[in-house]
Amino acid sequence: MTFxxxxxxxxxxxxxxxxxxxxxxxxxxxxxxxxxxxxxxxxESFLDEGEFLIFASGLYTGALFLFGENTASIKKMHDKILSALCIWLLIICSTSYAIIYCVQLLKLNAGIDLPFIRIYSLIIFFIAVLASYRSVFIDFLKTYPQVDVEKISKQDVDNIVNDI
Incomplete structure (x- = not known):
């Protein structure tokens, strides 16, 4: 691995x-x-109450920003898919938390499938961790547009010569 x-x-x-x-x-x-x-x-209450969905929302928000700031650096297909999914996963996990919170607030616990919420929260959270890692990785690549300095300088000189 290079320096x-x-x-x-x-x-x-x-x-x-x-x-x-x-x-x-x-x-x-x-x-x-x-x-x-x-x-x-x-x-288990952290999973049952959807706390990991809140954590995931925070990670998706950061990843969404970094993916958006570095669209020129996104080259791999899985990063393009992850970038496109971030906004939807943010909406899904935020909405899911709001639903879980409302159900608990209204004491409708009979309608909550706790094993499903635990598994769902962890899956959404681990996808958010992956999105966060890939967005940070891409952010440090910083692909900038290629600028041919010699060509631009030559054009500037040609413009000056033409104006004379």
Whole structure:
């Protein structure tokens, strides 16, 4: 691996780690009293209440911005698909959380399938983690349009000569 690629990968992993850690820090800090008090059943409440959908929304929002800012750098088909899906996945996970919240608020718990919500939340969250990683990876590529400086300079000189 070349120096440039190692540096790119290092910056990507660092930025990605900050991004994900910042989003899931409330969950991580909540684990401390849960583990200290040995209330392990409370860990599932993060999934049951759709908290990971909120975390996913934060990651999708960042990924959506970075994909949008770096459209020239998106070359691989899976990145193009992921970029296009980000807005829809953001809407889906945000709407899903709102529905789960309303159902819990109205105490309609009979209509909630907890195993489905747990699996669904984790799948949506892990796709968001992938989207976040790929968007940060692409952001550090920074593909800029190719500019032929000599050609532009020659054209400028030709324009000056023609004006004289």
């Amino acid at each position: 440039h690629k190692r540096k790119h990968l290092g910056k990507t992993i660092k930025a990605f780690s900050y991004n994900v850690l910042g989003v899931v820090l409330p969950f991580i800090l909540s684990l401390i009293p849960i583990l200290f008090l040995k209330k392990y059943d409370k860990i």
